[in-house]
Amino acid sequence: MSFVSVPFAVFVISAVLLYYLVPVRYRYLVLLAFSLFFYYLACGKYIIYIIITSAITYLSSMAMERVKDRSARIFDREKKKEAKKWLKKRLKVIMVICLCLNFGILAILKYSDFLFANINRIRVGYFGSTDMWGFEKLVLPLGISFYTFQSMGYIIDLFYRRYDAEKNPLKLTLFVTFFPQIVQGPISRFRDISPTLFNGNRFDEDNIRRGLCLIIFGVAKKLIIADRLSVFITNTAAFYKDLNGTYMLIMVFLYSMQLYADFSGGINITIGTARLFGVDVTENFVRPFFSKSVSEYWSRWHITLGTWFRDYIFYPISISKKLMSFGKKISGISDFLGKRTSLYTATLVVWAATGLWHGPEWRYVLWGLLNGIIMCVSAEMTPLYDRLNRMAGWKKGGFLHRAFAVIRTFVIMSLLRVFDLSFEGIRMALSIYKRILLKQGPVSLERISSLGLSTQDMVVALIGIGLLFAVSLLERKKSIYDRLMERTAAFRWVFCTVVLTMILIFGSYGIGYDSADFIYMQF
Amino acid sequence: MKDTIIKTITKSAAAVLLGMTILLVLGRIFSPKYINENRDGNITAEFYGEDTPLDAVFFGSSTVYNAISPDVLWDRYGFASYTRANASQTLWQSYYLMRDTVRYNRPKLITLDVSFMKYGADFAEEAANRKTIDGMRFSADKLGCAKASMWEDESLSSYIFPIFRFHSRWDELTEDDLRFAFRRPKVTYEGFIMEFGRTDEPEEFGKLKPGDRLFPEKAEEYLVKIMDYCRDEDIPLLLMKTPTYINTWFPEYDKRLEEMAKGYEGCDYINFDRAAEEIGLDRREDYVDGHSHLNVDGARKFSVCFGRYIKDRYDLPDHRGDDRYSGVWNDRYTRYCMDIEKGKAALK
Numbered sequence: 040m041s042f043v044s045v046p047f048a049v050f051v052i053s054a055v056l057l058y059y060l061v062p063v064r065y066r067y068l069v070l071l072a073f074s075l076f077f078y079y080l081a082c083g084k085y086i087i088y089i090i091i092t093s094a095i096t097y098l099s100s101m102a103m104e105r106v107k108d109r110s111a112r113i114f115d116r117e118k119k120k121e122a123k124k125w126l127k128k129r130l131k132v133i134m135v136i137c138l139c140l141n142f143g144i145l146a147i148l149k150y151s152d153f154l155f156a157n158i159n160r161i162r163v164g165y166f167g168s169t170d171m172w173g174f175e176k177l178v179l180p181l182g183i184s185f186y187t188f189q190s191m192g193y194i195i196d197l198f199y200r201r202y203d204a205e206k207n208p209l210k211l212t213l214f215v216t217f218f219p220q221i222v223q224g225p226i227s228r229f230r231d232i233s234p235t236l237f238n239g240n241r242f243d244e245d246n247i248r249r250g251l252c253l254i255i256f257g258v259a260k261k262l263i264i265a266d267r268l269s270v271f272i273t274n275t276a277a278f279y280k281d282l283n284g285t286y287m288l289i290m291v292f293l294y295s296m297q298l299y300a301d302f303s304g305g306i307n308i309t310i311g312t313a314r315l316f317g318v319d320v321t322e323n324f325v326r327p328f329f330s331k332s333v334s335e336y337w338s339r340w341h342i343t344l345g346t347w348f349r350d351y352i353f354y355p356i357s358i359s360k361k362l363m364s365f366g367k368k369i370s371g372i373s374d375f376l377g378k379r380t381s382l383y384t385a386t387l388v389v390w391a392a393t394g395l396w397h398g399p400e401w402r403y404v405l406w407g408l409l410n411g412i413i414m415c416v417s418a419e420m421t422p423l424y425d426r427l428n429r430m431a432g433w434k435k436g437g438f439l440h441r442a443f444a445v446i447r448t449f450v451i452m453s454l455l456r457v458f459d460l461s462f463e464g465i466r467m468a469l470s471i472y473k474r475i476l477l478k479q480g481p482v483s484l485e486r487i488s489s490l491g492l493s494t495q496d497m498v499v500a501l502i503g504i505g506l507l508f509a510v511s512l513l514e515r516k517k518s519i520y521d522r523l524m525e526r527t528a529a530f531r532w533v534f535c536t537v538v539l540t541m542i543l544i545f546g547s548y549g550i551g552y553d554s555a556d557f558i559y560m561q562f
Numbered sequence: 563m564k565d566t567i568i569k570t571i572t573k574s575a576a577a578v579l580l581g582m583t584i585l586l587v588l589g590r591i592f593s594p595k596y597i598n599e600n601r602d603g604n605i606t607a608e609f610y611g612e613d614t615p616l617d618a619v620f621f622g623s624s625t626v627y628n629a630i631s632p633d634v635l636w637d638r639y640g641f642a643s644y645t646r647a648n649a650s651q652t653l654w655q656s657y658y659l660m661r662d663t664v665r666y667n668r669p670k671l672i673t674l675d676v677s678f679m680k681y682g683a684d685f686a687e688e689a690a691n692r693k694t695i696d697g698m699r700f701s702a703d704k705l706g707c708a709k710a711s712m713w714e715d716e717s718l719s720s721y722i723f724p725i726f727r728f729h730s731r732w733d734e735l736t737e738d739d740l741r742f743a744f745r746r747p748k749v750t751y752e753g754f755i756m757e758f759g760r761t762d763e764p765e766e767f768g769k770l771k772p773g774d775r776l777f778p779e780k781a782e783e784y785l786v787k788i789m790d791y792c793r794d795e796d797i798p799l800l801l802m803k804t805p806t807y808i809n810t811w812f813p814e815y816d817k818r819l820e821e822m823a824k825g826y827e828g829c830d831y832i833n834f835d836r837a838a839e840e841i842g843l844d845r846r847e848d849y850v851d852g853h854s855h856l857n858v859d860g861a862r863k864f865s866v867c868f869g870r871y872i873k874d875r876y877d878l879p880d881h882r883g884d885d886r887y888s889g890v891w892n893d894r895y896t897r898y899c900m901d902i903e904k905g906k907a908a909l910k
Contacts, residue, residue: 544588
């Protein structure tokens with residue numbers, strides 16, 4: 040069931056009506072029932088995987104609670120010290136088992152093909168083997184990367200004793216399966232979402248208004264911009280060998296816009312849908328194309344994934360005793376390298392993992408590593424940039440300096456996205472880069488049209504992108520929703536009517552349009 | 563609390579009403595108008611403008627709307643009739659249109675052309691579906707008709723709100739789309755569509771394979787539904803095969819239809835292919851589209867013969883002396899004759 044479909048609208052309306060009709064204390068049960076039903080409709084029997092993950096997470100959390108209780112019952116000071124050690128050890132064991140089991144499911148379903156393909160390549164290349172290792176083609180359940188990471192974040196937080204475990208298994212299952220965020224995140228933190236998710240929210244008109252507005256914005260982004268560009272981008276990537284570098288550049292920049300409109304539009308729908316129930320879901324985007332550096336970009340794009348990796352991988356690695364002592368050893372050889380060992384090692388590990396999270400292919404790993412490398416290099420080059428700015432006469436933080444930094448970041452991030460589009464692998468990406476650098480040429484509107492973007496469609500897409508940019512500019516100070524609320528009710532009704540009408544007319548949906556799934560659904 | 567609930571319900575109702583209005587208005591503007599070409603797209607909707615009680619309604623596919631002229635039947639026999647046939651109208655579409663028709667204007671006789679008995683569940687043509695169903699007024703029958711007819715890429719919601727289907731016409735809208743959004747001129751002749759061309763030689767058209775000698779399951783299922791429905795409504799049903807000059811009909815079909823009709827009181831079957839000579843149809847003068855349809859001359863000949871057949875058999879009344887009918891129907895016949903003259907003159 041697509042988020043932008045009539046059945047989904049009917050599904051959500053039914054859920055909202057039922058949610059507010061049942062007594063407050065049972066409302067979470069309505070959400071749970073609808074979430075499981077949604078997942079069943081999407082995945083059928085593969086719902087078993089998310090139930091297993093929920094069960095493992097719940098049992099582990101309960102085991103952790105029991106261990107904590109046992110330790111808390113010791114009052115003797117001497118014994119308490121020992122108990123603390125014992126507790127930490129036990130919690131660690133439980134956490135590791137839980138991580139192994141849940142990540143194990145993810146690894147087998149999502150990464151075993153990749154692993155076996157690489158092993159087989161080595162076996163064939165170096166040992167002349169003819170038989171191939173591997174599983175039969177496995178089905179990847181919807182949102183597995185998102186719900187696995189969300190559950191594991193919860194378990195790791197319990198290990199660090201950031202909060203107490205949820206004792207109600209149904210509530211925990213709801214946390215894992217909550218339907219608006221199952222398709223493409225965001226990856227919520229238990230502490231952030233649980234109060235509004237479990238406590239049964241009373242009907243609040245503002246929640247409904249805000250939710251509907253977000254949904255309308257999301258659908259507009261998805262249908263007017265993202266899906267309109269989708270066919271052109273898919274075709275241009277498919278026929279890249281026949282096209283010059285200028286087409287590649289157009290593809291790359293339009294893909295950046297498509298991806299943003301698609302993903303942020305989907306997140307708008309997610310947050311909006313959750314808001315209809317009064318549930319607060321974390322924002323995943325803060326105007327990423329206004330970032331002045333790659334690291335800033337990643338603090339504004341898919342924020343919840345970035346913070347997950349930062350909190351659960353980057354910090355533990357960068358402060359790990361082993362890596363610190365390794366850094367000290369390196370300092371003996373080079374002070375410069377020694378100081379940076381743990382920071383850069385953690386950065387590269389995180390980015391390789393981020394790449395792998397996006398897909399079990401080397402092109403994603405390389406894409407992730409390049410992001411990490413650019414960040415490390417940028418950090419080192421900052422003094423040089425400052426000097427160049429001074430030479431150019433640009434005031435640091437001034438308009439020209441900011442504009443240059445924003446455009447530079449947009450270009451870098453767009454060019455890195457070539458790896459996303461290179462479905463044939465790294466070679467294809469290199470070939471696209473080569474075309475961009477060496478094979479520039481003329482572009483014709485007819486050719487673009489034959490690739491799936493007619494002149495009229497292009498005009499609509501560009502106006503849509505322009506409006507997106509304008510809204511982003513407006514949102515620097517206040518959200519568009521808050522601005523809307525400052526206006527009269529009549530203005531709001533007219534505004535929403537106009538946007539809805541634009542979606543109905545210019546949306547890419549129905550027969551004659553190849554409406555695409557959300558891009559991040561595949562991750 | 564009570565005030566809040568009332569306020570919320572009022573606002574929600576207003577929002578729903580506004581949304582529906584937008585959907586319906588946009589649907590009207592963006593739907594194809596079928597005024598200057600593909601006029602058959604207006605057959606279904608024009609029926610609702612019929613204000614005289616009907617004696618007979620003819621269902622079937624394009625072979626019917628090119629073959630039976632209600633205006634000729636009026637002029638020759640004085641009964642009021644309507645052709646409710648559409649391009650590639652399947653048996654299930656005829657079934658739902660029949661139910662829809664009876665609700666608005668209950669006829670004394672229903673005829674059904676059986677040419678489309680050859681096509682089963684795998685037959686689906688989106689353009690034809692839209693022409694047949696979009697014109698239906700909203701009802702359970704419309705939904706049933708859409709559900710039974712849709713192919714896999716179509717959605718039921720687009721039959722309720724046509725904007726979901728036709729929004730992509732935004733870059734081809736013309737002045738006509740606004741002008742005729744809410745009121746369209748009458749473009750058919752009581753469901754009849756004029757064809758002025760001629761075909762000399764039969765074409766290899768829709769040639770059947772030997773395995774096709776049985777009717778598909780879905781077609782038979784709906785024929786049974788139609789027969790049951792007419793029996794329950796106590797309306798005589800004539801199953802008929804309009805004349806075509808192409809060889810796509812097997813004797814086994816006739817046998818099966820005769821068998822089925824026998825089981826129902828008030829139901830008959832006749833194949834007018836066998837009476838082509840008696841009707842006076844000339845294969846060089848009276849057919850179009852590779853002999854698959856009749857032109858206006860063939861239609862006049864066939865209508866005269868067909869009208870005599872049903873008038874005698876079903877005792878249909880002559881309203882020519884009745885003022886409630888004669889004013890309207892004489893004007894219609896005049897318009898029909900004038901447009902034939904115009905059409906023929908344009909061909910020359």
